[in-house]
Amino acid sequence: MIIQICVGSSCHIKGSQELVELLQAAVAEHHLEKDVTLAGSFCIGKCNRVGVTIQVDDTVHTGVTREGFPAFFKEHVLARLEGERK
Ligand code: FES
Incomplete structure (x- = not known):
C-alpha cells in the first residue's frame, strides 16, 4: 500500500x-512498515477548506484532520490491509 500525503501549500x-x-507513529504502532510506503506528494488538485488530502493507493481522501485521523487510519488503512490479507 502506498500512502501519499499532500504537502502542497494548501494542505501544508x-x-x-x-x-x-x-x-x-500509527504505522510503527501497528508494525506495518513492510506493508505501507509513506510518501509526500505535490498538490493533487483536491484542496479542501478543511484538512489535508491523502491518497491511499488509487483512492483520494480529502479533508483529513488531526481529529479525524484515527477513524481515517482505521477505515482506510487498517481495514483495507486486512481485506487484502483475506
Ligand atoms: S494542496 Fe493538497 S490537494 Fe492541493
Missing part, C-alpha cells in the same frame, strides 16, 4: 506535517 497550511507524523 492545514497540517500535513502533523499528519505525516501521525501516520508514521
Whole structure:
C-alpha cells in the first residue's frame, strides 16, 4: 500500500506535517512498515477548506484532520490491509 500525503501549500497550511507524523507513529504502532510506503506528494488538485488530502493507493481522501485521523487510519488503512490479507 502506498500512502501519499499532500504537502502542497494548501494542505501544508492545514497540517500535513502533523499528519505525516501521525501516520508514521500509527504505522510503527501497528508494525506495518513492510506493508505501507509513506510518501509526500505535490498538490493533487483536491484542496479542501478543511484538512489535508491523502491518497491511499488509487483512492483520494480529502479533508483529513488531526481529529479525524484515527477513524481515517482505521477505515482506510487498517481495514483495507486486512481485506487484502483475506
Ligand atoms: S494542496 Fe493538497 S490537494 Fe492541493
